[in-house]
Amino acid sequence: MEKPALTNLDINPLLKKRWSPRSFTSQKVENDVLARIFEAARWAPSSSNIQPWRFIVGRKGDKTWDMILESLVDFNQKWAKLAPVLVLSVGNKISSKTNKPNKIFQYDVGQSVAYITFQVMQEGLFIHQMGGLNTEKAAKLFQVPEDYQVLTAMAIGHKGEPELLEGDFVKMEKSDRDRLTAAELVFEEAFGNSADFSAIR
Numbered sequence: 074m075e076k077p078a079l080t081n082l083d084i085n086p087l088l089k090k091r092w093s094p095r096s097f098t099s100q101k102v103e104n105d106v107l108a109r110i111f112e113a114a115r116w117a118p119s120s121s122n123i124q125p126w127r128f129i130v131g132r133k134g135d136k137t138w139d140m141i142l143e144s145l146v147d148f149n150q151k152w153a154k155l156a157p158v159l160v161l162s163v164g165n166k167i168s169s170k171t172n173k174p175n176k177i178f179q180y181d182v183g184q185s186v187a188y189i190t191f192q193v194m195q196e197g198l199f200i201h202q203m204g205g206l207n208t209e210k211a212a213k214l215f216q217v218p219e220d221y222q223v224l225t226a227m228a229i230g231h232k233g234e235p236e237l238l239e240g241d242f243v244k245m246e247k248s249d250r251d252r253l254t255a256a257e258l259v260f261e262e263a264f265g266n267s268a269d270f271s272a273i274r
């Protein structure tokens with residue numbers, strides 16, 4: 074099943090194609106593909122080039138995958154158990170340049186996950202990010218140091234048919250996608266004042 078973004082204007086085809094499925098086939102993700110996905114993450118920009126992102130990767134069948142799945146909330150476990158790859162994102166709270174708290178580390182980690190997302194699509198795979206996890210539990214299981222914070226989880230793999238999912242997830246998989254309009258998001262002159270892209274300047 075495809076659920077491309079119903080964009081008003083042409084955008085990058087990979088961004089148009091991307092959505093967050095919950096159904097994944099059992100097909101494995103090859104190591105060279107995974108290596109390229111994390112190579113993309115390495116090259117994300119970050120504040121002062123601190124690169125506060127860290128990742129923990131599990132392949133279905135290994136101990137890491139089991140521990141990531143165990144860290145997810147029940148709702149997410151129910152579908153993420155299909156995914157051949159589960160990843161945790163972790164951020165360094167302390168700037169490696171100043172040794173003081175890095176106020177923007179979560180933004181930087183999110184940006185590197187956006188890079189992962191783009192490379193995942195380039196590889197013909199799909200990704201579903203999750204905030205629904207017990208981050209303290211994950212930190213304990215993986216012995217994450219105090220200076221670091223577990224942030225999100227990701228399921229990566231080959232998209233499967235909705236029918237691989239249980240119960241209500243099938244309907245959710247087939248549901249429409251919606252977005253705020255550009256007018257609600259992009260402003261000029263004052264916050265809330267929609268930017269006008271049609272005016273000749």
Ligand SMILES: Cc1cc2nc3c(=O)[nH]c(=O)nc-3n(C[C@H](O)[C@H](O)[C@H](O)COP(=O)(O)O)c2cc1C
Nearest residue numbers: 091092093094095149201202203204205206225250
């Ligand atoms: C940071 C983040 C956390 C998310 N947490 C969850 C989650 O815990 N469980 C889930 O099923 N989906 C989760 N999602 C997926 C979003 O619900 C999804 O991206 C959003 O509805 C837009 O749909 P689309 O990605 O298909 O465009 C999360 C997405 C992001 C970016």
